[in-house]
Amino acid sequence: MNIGLSFREGLAGDGPRSLTSAVQERLRADILSTRLLPGQKLHIAGLAKQFSVSLAAVREALSRLVADGLVQASDQRGFRVCPVSLADLADVTQTRIDIEGLALRRSIERGDEAWLSSVAVAWESLKAVPHRYPDDPTVHYEEWVVRHRLFHRALVNACGSQWLLGFRDVLHEQSERYRRLSIRREVGRARDVQAEHAAIVDAVFARDADAAVRALSKHFGTTREFVELAAPRIAEVNGTS
Structure with a gap:
């Protein structure tokens, strides 16, 4: 299949309106999924050929990702995925605990029954799909990743601050890269992610903001622990081993 052709055909439907936005979202997805690894060089000419777009479209897309903290730019060395x-x-992790914990607390204080219903729907949707592929536990089940993002967003949607939600979304993306890298490298320790999520949801439904924030903090902290356990192998893809 011609990758560039299929990429352009995808713009005909509900995709981004411009080629630059399309390239940006494609690269964002590849970085967050770790198909593009930390520290990997991003060659403008090669990407332009791959996507059948202009050099200018790729350069602008990469510049936008620099602003999002996913790509680094250097006058001498060009673009590369942030290490x-x-x-x-x-x-x-700590900044996400601070920001998302505040957003969760405000949502519990201000959220109405419709918000609680949206949390319940997102929670049931997340539980309906497996966390990992049964035949390869080192790979996320892709639909779980999508629903996981929507679940955590639903928890904080009633905070009443678009600035807070915007900062929270940036931190979620940064955390996603680490989670993807850690799950690719088994560390020999079991984790019950569903139980961690359930503890957050139970506290939310009980309108117990303190307990909800503690559960959220523990959840994020556990992710950090698993990444740290996988750190020697993660370093291999970052060029720092």
């Missing part, structure tokens, strides 16, 4: 590190992981 990962344990220091960055700690920073992302």
